[in-house]
Amino acid sequence: MAHKQSSEARLSPSSDTEDIVTTLAPRLSYFAAVARTEHVTRAAHELGIPQSTLSRALVRLEQDLGVELFARHGRTVSLTPAGRTFLTSVDKALAEVGRAAESVRADADPASGKVAFGFLHTMGSETVPGLIRAFRADHPRIRFSLVQNYGEAMLERLRAGELDLCLTSPIPDAPGLVARRLDEQRLRLVVPDEHRLAGRKRVRLAEAADETFVTLEPGYGLRRITDGLCTEAGFKPRIAFEGEETETLRGLVAAGLGVALLPPPAVPRPGVVELTVTGQRAVREIGVAWLDGHPDTPPVAAFKKFLLSRRGKLLSEWTRAEE
Structure with missing residues (x-):
C-alpha cells in the first residue's frame, strides 16, 4: 500500500542522525512485534496497546523512512525486502538496549551491584x-x-x-x-641509609634545604604538599628526579640519588631511613x-x-x- 507524504513528513537525507534516532526509536519495538507476528491485531494485544495506535505508528514509521516496510494482505502483513533489511538492524539495536538495561540493573542491585x-x-x-x-x-x-x-x-x-x-x-x-x-598520614623525610642524617630519628625539614629531592610529578597532590612544606620551611627544593610512584622514589633514595618527603610504606624498605619531621605539621x-x-x-x-x-x-x- 502506497503512502502519500509531504516533504515535511519525510526525514530528508540531510537530517542529523540524532534527529532520525529521536524520531524512529519509540516505534522500533512496535515494528519488531508486527514483523514477528505478521499480524497487527495480535501484535497490539501482545504490546498492550490499541490496534489503531499501532497501525498509526507503523504508517508514520514508513512515512519517516520513506520506504514501505510491510505488504498488507487483509488482516495479515509480511515484510518487504526493505522491511527485512530494517528488521536485522532493529533486532540488534533492541537486543543491545536490553543488554544495557540488564547491565545497569545488575550494577544497581543492592546485593550484587x-x-x-x-x-x-x-x-x-x-x-x-x-x-x-x-x-x-x-x-x-x-x-x-x-x-x-x-x-x-x-x-x-x-x-x-x-x-x-x-x-x-x-x-x-x-x-x-x-x-x-x-x-x-604523617610524612617522613626519607634518606639513604648512609646519609649524614640517617643516624637521627627526627629532623627539621629546614635541615634538608641543601639536599637534592626526588618527588612526584607536578599535578600530584603529594607534590603540592611537598612544595608547600618546603616553602614553609624557608626553601625551594632542588629537584633531581620526578616520578609517578612513591616506591620508585624510595628506590631512587636508596640508590643515593636524593631525599624525599613520603608517607610511610606498607612494608619498611631496606636501604633507606624514614625520619619524623618536626617543627611543622608535615601530614597529608x-x-x-x-x-x-x-x-x-x-x-x-x-x-x-x-x-x-x-x-x-x-x-x-x-x-x-x-x-
Missing part, C-alpha cells in the same frame, strides 16, 4: 584491599571497578561520571564535589569525594556509609599520623 572506586597509588598495596575485605564481610557479592591514579586525574573521572567515589589527597574543595576527611589528609547531588545506587550508598564510618581509622597504625 558494582561500585566504581578510585584511589591513590600509595593506598593500593594495603589500605584499599583491607577496606574492601572488611566491607565485603557484610556485602559479599558487591563488585568493584578499581582505578588507581593521582588525585586530579581521579577527580576528572569523578566529574565525568566514570567513578562513584574516590580516596584522594589533598581533600578537594571545588564546586560540584562533596568531600569528607577520613584520616591523615586523606578524604573521600563524590559528585554533589549525584544519586547513589544502593551498593554505592552502602560503601560510602562504610567509608565514612572509618573516619580516623582508615589507615593502619604504621601508616597513620602520630598524635
Whole structure:
C-alpha cells in the first residue's frame, strides 16, 4: 500500500542522525512485534496497546523512512525486502538496549551491584584491599571497578561520571564535589641509609634545604604538599628526579640519588631511613569525594556509609599520623 507524504513528513537525507534516532526509536519495538507476528491485531494485544495506535505508528514509521516496510494482505502483513533489511538492524539495536538495561540493573542491585572506586597509588598495596575485605564481610557479592591514579586525574573521572567515589589527597574543595576527611598520614623525610642524617630519628625539614629531592610529578597532590612544606620551611627544593610512584622514589633514595618527603610504606624498605619531621605539621589528609547531588545506587550508598564510618581509622597504625 502506497503512502502519500509531504516533504515535511519525510526525514530528508540531510537530517542529523540524532534527529532520525529521536524520531524512529519509540516505534522500533512496535515494528519488531508486527514483523514477528505478521499480524497487527495480535501484535497490539501482545504490546498492550490499541490496534489503531499501532497501525498509526507503523504508517508514520514508513512515512519517516520513506520506504514501505510491510505488504498488507487483509488482516495479515509480511515484510518487504526493505522491511527485512530494517528488521536485522532493529533486532540488534533492541537486543543491545536490553543488554544495557540488564547491565545497569545488575550494577544497581543492592546485593550484587558494582561500585566504581578510585584511589591513590600509595593506598593500593594495603589500605584499599583491607577496606574492601572488611566491607565485603557484610556485602559479599558487591563488585568493584578499581582505578588507581593521582588525585586530579581521579577527580576528572569523578566529574565525568566514570567513578562513584574516590580516596584522594589533598581533600578537594571545588564546586560540584562533596568531600569528607577520613584520616591523615604523617610524612617522613626519607634518606639513604648512609646519609649524614640517617643516624637521627627526627629532623627539621629546614635541615634538608641543601639536599637534592626526588618527588612526584607536578599535578600530584603529594607534590603540592611537598612544595608547600618546603616553602614553609624557608626553601625551594632542588629537584633531581620526578616520578609517578612513591616506591620508585624510595628506590631512587636508596640508590643515593636524593631525599624525599613520603608517607610511610606498607612494608619498611631496606636501604633507606624514614625520619619524623618536626617543627611543622608535615601530614597529608586523606578524604573521600563524590559528585554533589549525584544519586547513589544502593551498593554505592552502602560503601560510602562504610567509608565514612572509618573516619580516623582508615589507615593502619604504621601508616597513620602520630598524635
